Amino acid sequence: MSGATVRKLRETVCRLHEELVRYGLVAWTAGNVSGRVPGEDLFVIKPSGVSYDDLTPESIVVCDLDGELVEGELAPSSDTAAHAYVYRAMPQVGGVVHTHSTYASAWAARGEAIPCVLTAMADEFGGEIPVGPFALIGGDDIGKGIVATLEGHRSPAVLMQNHGVFTIGADARAAVKAAVMCEDVARTVHVAVQLGEPLPIAQPDIDRLYDRYQNVYGQRSPR
Numbered sequence: 001m002s003g004a005t006v007r008k009l010r011e012t013v014c015r016l017h018e019e020l021v022r023y024g025l026v027a028w029t030a031g032n033v034s035g036r037v038p039g040e041d042l043f044v045i046k047p048s049g050v051s052y053d054d055l056t057p058e059s060i061v062v063c064d065l066d067g068e069l070v071e072g073e074l075a076p077s078s079d080t081a082a083h084a085y086v087y088r089a090m091p092q093v094g095g096v097v098h099t100h101s102t103y104a105s106a107w108a109a110r111g112e113a114i115p116c117v118l119t120a121m122a123d124e125f126g127g128e129i130p131v132g133p134f135a136l137i138g139g140d141d142i143g144k145g146i147v148a149t150l151e152g153h154r155s156p157a158v159l160m161q162n163h164g165v166f167t168i169g170a171d172a173r174a175a176v177k178a179a180v181m182c183e184d185v186a187r188t189v190h191v192a193v194q195l196g197e198p199l200p201i202a203q204p205d206i207d208r209l210y211d212r213y214q215n216v217y218g219q220r221s222p223r
């Protein structure tokens, strides 16, 4: 593997953990970011149980797609098996994020998908944010649930029932963005539900919003 590529990815993934803290998506050490090493059957991920303030690029560990430690001095995140399963099953995925962010996890606790009632949701998620099955940590059950739910779905985020959020992206930064946006819309739709019945957006309008945001919006430079 290329040492320079891995070093840069470790720096990127280390820094992206600061975004989880900045946006209030994590308590204590309960959240993690990983990124696939381009062109290799490897990914880098947070070490287990290390506080976000103590994370350094050197402490980020390298694992193979079976979730086995390849390089690094610390044990990988306890969620590594789930990340590894997603990378094995979804070759287009370059980044995975897991959080227990409050509002999204509250929807997950009820096993309820977040309905697409905001244009920002149509933009980013292309519809509802779906619920994945209840699954216990350890083994491939969480990974299987994530993949089974997100395959064939536009949403890059899944609410794993009674657990929390997993997001995917073309790279680690895109997966972090999806985690931030997931919590943001989970909170807004939660507030809306307290006040009454949110109005649905017609499917053709969801399709148009999604298409425009994914293909036209922004500066046309690499995101």
Ligand SMILES: [Zn+2]
Pocket (backbone or CB within 6 Å): 098, 099, 100, 163, 164
């Ligand atoms: Zn978790």
